[in-house]
Amino acid sequence: xxxxxxxxxxxxxxxxxxxxxxxxxxxxxxxxxxxxxxxxxxxxxxxxxxxxxxxxxxxxxxxxxxxxxxxxxxxxxxxxxxxxxxxxxxxxxxxxxxxxxxxxxxxxxxxxxxxxxxxxxxxxxxxxxxxxxxxxxxxxxxxxxxxxxxxxxxxxxxxxxxxxxxxxxxxxxxxxxxxxxxxxxxxxxxxxxxxxxxxxxxxxxxxxxxxxxxxxxxxxxxxxxxxxxxxxxxxxxxxxxxxxxxxxxxxxxxxxxxxxxxxxxxxxxxxxxxxxxxxxxxxxxxxxxxxxxxxxxxxxxxxxxxxxxxxxxxxxxxxxxxxxxxxxxxxxxxxxxxxxxxxxxxxxxxxxxxxxxxxxxxxxxxxxxxxxxxxxxxxxxxxxxxxxxxxxxxxxxxxxxxxxxxxxxxxxxxxxxxxxxxxxxxxxxxxxxxxxxxxxxxxxxxxxxxxxxxxxxxxxxxxxxxxxxxxxxxxxxxxxxxxxxxxxxxxxxxxxxxxxxxxxxxxxxxxxxxxxxxxxxxxxxxxxxxxxxxxxxxxxxxxxxxxxxxxxxxxxxxxxxxxxxxxxxxxxxxxxxxxxxxxxxxxxxxxxxxxxxxxxxx
Numbered sequence: 001x002x003x004x005x006x007x008x009x010x011x012x013x014x015x016x017x018x019x020x021x022x023x024x025x026x027x028x029x030x031x032x033x034x035x036x037x038x039x040x041x042x043x044x045x046x047x048x049x050x051x052x053x054x055x056x057x058x059x060x061x062x063x064x065x066x067x068x069x070x071x072x073x074x075x076x077x078x079x080x081x082x083x084x085x086x087x088x089x090x091x092x093x094x095x096x097x098x099x100x101x102x103x104x105x106x107x108x109x110x111x112x113x114x115x116x117x118x119x120x121x122x123x124x125x126x127x128x129x130x131x132x133x134x135x136x137x138x139x140x141x142x143x144x145x146x147x148x149x150x151x152x153x154x155x156x157x158x159x160x161x162x163x164x165x166x167x168x169x170x171x172x173x174x175x176x177x178x179x180x181x182x183x184x185x186x187x188x189x190x191x192x193x194x195x196x197x198x199x200x201x202x203x204x205x206x207x208x209x210x211x212x213x214x215x216x217x218x219x220x221x222x223x224x225x226x227x228x229x230x231x232x233x234x235x236x237x238x239x240x241x242x243x244x245x246x247x248x249x250x251x252x253x254x255x256x257x258x259x260x261x262x263x264x265x266x267x268x269x270x271x272x273x274x275x276x277x278x279x280x281x282x283x284x285x286x287x288x289x290x291x292x293x294x295x296x297x298x299x300x301x302x303x304x305x306x307x308x309x310x311x312x313x314x315x316x317x318x319x320x321x322x323x324x325x326x327x328x329x330x331x332x333x334x335x336x337x338x339x340x341x342x343x344x345x346x347x348x349x350x351x352x353x354x355x356x357x358x359x360x361x362x363x364x365x366x367x368x369x370x371x372x373x374x375x376x377x378x379x380x381x382x383x384x385x386x387x388x389x390x391x392x393x394x395x396x397x398x399x400x401x402x403x404x405x406x407x408x409x410x411x412x413x414x415x416x417x418x419x420x421x422x423x424x425x426x427x428x429x430x431x432x433x434x435x436x437x438x439x440x441x442x443x444x445x446x447x448x449x450x451x452x453x454x455x456x457x458x459x460x461x462x463x464x465x466x467x468x469x470x471x472x473x474x475x476x477x478x479x480x481x482x483x484x485x486x487x488x489x490x491x492x493x494x495x496x497x498x499x500x501x502x503x504x505x506x507x508x509x510x511x512x513x514x515x516x517x518x519x520x521x522x523x524x525x526x527x528x529x530x531x532x533x534x535x536x537x538x539x540x541x542x543x544x545x546x547x548x549x550x551x552x553x554x555x556x557x558x559x560x561x562x563x564x565x566x567x568x569x570x571x572x573x574x575x576x577x578x579x580x581x582x583x584x585x586x587x588x589x590x591x592x593x594x595x596x597x598x599x600x601x602x
Contacts, residue, residue, distance in 0.1 A: 039134030097567030164600020249443025338472015401520030
């Protein structure tokens with residue numbers, strides 16, 4: 001649907017020339033400043049707030065890392081967040097171990113720009129200042145302020161998880177004149193102080209925002225539960241090994257208990273369908289934080305979801321081929337009984353029939369050779385990616401890994417429509433809230449609560465409960481084992497949602513990928529024993545029989561830059577402050593692992 005903040009932006013021009021704002025424009029002194037006029041009227045103030053939404057809502061798949069590291073001699077596509085871990089493959093300097101200080105770009109805020117982090121924070125601070133002094137009723141002010149404070153918290157969260165503590169600018173700074181300029185030279189706050197400022201903004205938002213916006217036109221607005229859910233996520237990060245060596249899990253647990261309670265009280269829950277949840281918009285019970293898109297094709301309000309077109313096979317759209325799962329990601333999913341491939345359970349795993357009897361999320365996340373994948377309105381479409389000799393049978397482009405990502409890919413859109421799709425991005429799902437609660441419950445040694453949340457997620461996925469009703473989870477896990485189980489469940493449930501890299505990073509587990517090479521799967525049609533009419537009859541053949549008799553499978557090494565494979569360096573757990581920012585403000589200290597004295601763990 002058309003996002004409310006884009007509808008609002010379209011209204012701004014008419015708001016100053018049409019009868020819809022007669023109560024403001026026909027009754028006020030037009031010599032007053034535009035700011036005075038806007039913040040005397042709640043409609044106009046909300047239109048102004050829409051610009052903040054538009055600037056700050058995240059895009060599909062968390063592209064913030066591309067903005068941070070895409071500087072000068074690097075390419076944004078190589079920093080697709082799925083390719084920064086084991087989900088997908090991308091050739092980038094982070095995993096090659098060759099990232100330089102000069103590779104860190106301007107997203108931190110190294111120039112006069114309204115679009116970098118500090119430019120966006122200034123816009124929010126100006127809004128908060130203007131709302132505060134305006135004559136609007138207290139309730140209206142609170143709702144406006146709460147939404148803006150949420151986005152200020154969001155901006156500082158993006159900064160702290162990348163760099164550690166940063167300068168905290170909580171009001172508009174006047175840079176005119178030497179004294180005012182000198183006051184803008186702020187040192188970095190500690191990481192603990194930065195997290196505290198984020199939490200304070202979110203606590204304020206929780207206090208004043210409604211539990212749910214009831215009008216359909218307000219779909220996507222930040223509410224009390226959204227703010228609580230972000231606070232829960234933030235405090236899980238703050239308690240993670242990336243940021244601390246002390247126990248901070250109690251605050252994270254309390255925040256996530258509050259988030260679940262507030263959301264549940266306002267009708268949020270797990271959607272009944274793991275795959276279809278992406279295609280319900282208004283009143284989607286799982287959508288806690290949403291970026292809305294539209295299907296406009298040529299007007300000034302065009303805001304399309306580009307993920308679908310870039311991810312689906314090229315033959316089925318006008319782009320295609322990104323976010324391709326690795327063989328490691330395909331193998332990560334457990335069996336239908338919830339047991340890992342290597343564990344003893346009801347089902348036996350073989351590489352030759354890797355797709356058989358898997359966690360149902362496997363088929364709803366990964367498209368593989370021979371999979372039935374409804375696309376272009378064809379409910380019986382079969383995907384074939386095998387090689388005949390050394391030539392792919394795909395047309396219009398081929399997969400490099402042997403797989404495609406099928407999560408959130410619209411099954412009914414035609415190739416001509418996919419570049420204009422309006423599928424919403426759900427940045428925070430209710431499932432993540434449950435996972436955050438499970439992790440923090442484990443942190444405070446409430447393991448039974450962690451089991452409860454993991455079982456709920458696995459039950460929705462369609463995993464078999466088993467005689468012990470544990471859905472494949474190991475009984476009587478230790479605290480350490482439960483932490484691993486939660487991280488594993490996040491890998492499965494949140495695959496290709498921009499979470500895996502950040503999870504491994506905050507748990508300081510990126511080194512577990514070192515000296516390994518991500519692989520794809522090459523599937524080749526045998527040269528003997530295959531019917532001559534296979535290409536025309538394959539869609540009607542039994543897939544198990546086809547794989548057993550007609551295909552050979554072999555791993556394909558994707559990481560070829562380093563002979564030794566992935567070479568993540570520990571200093572990457574906090575990125576360096578861009579040198580341009582330090583040159584602009586000599587009070588900013590560089591992180592200690594990058595030649596400075598600032599300790600981002602304090």
